[in-house]
Amino acid sequence: MRTPFVHFVALLGCMPFVLPTACASPARTDPARSEPGRSLFDGKSLEGWVTKGGRYDGNALWTVEDGAITGRENEKGEGGLIYTARPYRNFVFRCDAKVEWPFDSGIFLRMAQKQKGAQVTIDWREGGEVGGIYSDGWLQHNPTGVAKFKKDEWNTFEVRCMGDDLKISARINGEALVDFRLPEASEDYAATGLIGLQVHGGGAKAKKAQFKNISIVELQDADSELFERDPGGAMTTTAKGLAAGWVRLFDGKTLDGWRLHGGATGARVEDGAIVFPVAGTSEYLRTERADYKDFVLRLDFKIARGANSGVFLRADPAGGNPAYSGCEIQILDDFFWEQDTKSKLEEWQFTGSLYGAVAPSWKHALNPLGEWNNYEILYQGSRIRTLLNGHLLYDVDTKKLEVDKPFSQRAAQGFLGLQRHASDKAQTGDYAWFKNIFVKELR
Secondary structure, eight states: OHHHHHHHHHHHOOOOOOOOOOOOOOOOOGGGGGGGOEEEEOOOOTTTTESSSSSSSSOOEEETTTTTEEEETTTSSEEEEEEESSSSSSSEEEEEEOOOOOEEEEEEEEOSSSBBBBEEOOOOEETEEEEEEESSSEEEEEEEGGGGTTTTEEEHHHEEEEEETTTEEEEEEEEEEEEEEETOOOBOOOOBBEEEEEEEEETTTTTOOEEEEEEEEEEESSTTTTTTEEETEEEEEEEHHTTTTTEEEESOOTTEEEEESSSOSEEEEETTTTEEEOOSSEEEEEEEEOOOOOOEEEEEEEEETOOOOEEEEOOTOSHHHHHSSSSSEEETTTHHHHHHOOOOOGGGGGOOOTTTBBBSSSSOOSSSSSSSSEEEEEETTTTTEEEEEEEEEEEGGGOOOOOSSSGGGGOSBBEEEOOOOOOOOOOOOOOEEEEEEEEOOOO
16 A cells, blocks of 8 residues: 555655545446456566666565566565556556455556656555555545455456546456546646556565556547547547537548648548648648647557658747747657668657657657557647657756757747658658647647
8 A cells, every 4th residue: 555655654644635535436338448458477577577667666575476476575574666667658457466464565557756656555454445546645545445355365456547637447356446536736646657566565574465467458548538439530529528628620521720831732631531642742731720839739640661740839830940940749650760761860850759859768659650649749838748659758848958949939839730751761652640639728
């Protein structure tokens, strides 16, 4: 349940806030529930798992025993976490857990060193809670969850984590366990992070927690309460999404609200997507509106071999290169570009980079060629935060970037655009596709 670090804080009564006990609401239908997921544990080794890099590193003993990741306190009675080697944002995480009595464990979500995540508690001891939500203090108690935990048996957990407001729902042995969402204006919570399994130190040296059948289904970065997706993948805003301020920029049928710059050809609409052919005279496709200032932009894209494109933000309608009058979030064939062009990319040229300024912190977030990807980009004041397929690539203050041209000299507002810059090495007639383009302006 609580980590050694936050236990001391809780004893001092310094928990940030406490919400009243809430019963788990019935889980909504989740298509991810029927998917088998990708295995995170081979049953033989700790490959793909690390013990450092999250918010609550420690010195617990981690081994593989009887086909399960097994955690114990060390000889000094210290605990700690074992984490996935890579971060996740939106997902369904599954595992079977067997925790000896009395023992304090948990499933940790979005663990990052400088920001908070949250824990689904497996506090299997006198006075403990199973299915509570904890993060440097209680976020939501769950005193009835412990009755659903089977003693001395394997229990199946399914934890769903989603969105900026950190919606967490969990099931145990097929039964609803907890449903939680961060209150508005909650700060310092990570947008993405490692998933961790815990040994809480302090009094159970002879006991252990075990985990097996560990898998994950990564989810598109679109809140089901804000957006609906049809069987073909096209999204529309729900009533709640409209009320939250989300506006669709592309209707899936026409280029209404957009215009080509630098030529009359180079974009068409097909099968609900904007398609960029290699042949064409235009340089980019831009919104007719040119006064976007503070916003969250989300869109889906896929690319072919040799693709070179990008997303322009706050580009100056008066002219100039949009990548520098405003800025550009890069889209590139990271897989074959260097090989096909016999060139060497700068770190700030890979997909997801703030072009010319910031390299992506995670280089493996781009899906294989031909598969859809998702961008969620926040631009507020001088802050830019970019997520690719749910992975946080950076969250920066552009005032602090030493680049040419300085962001202080760039447009304070402007148009949104999609760059047409295919390589002459592109191996298909079409090289980039875009759909599900939505913006939420921040007032």
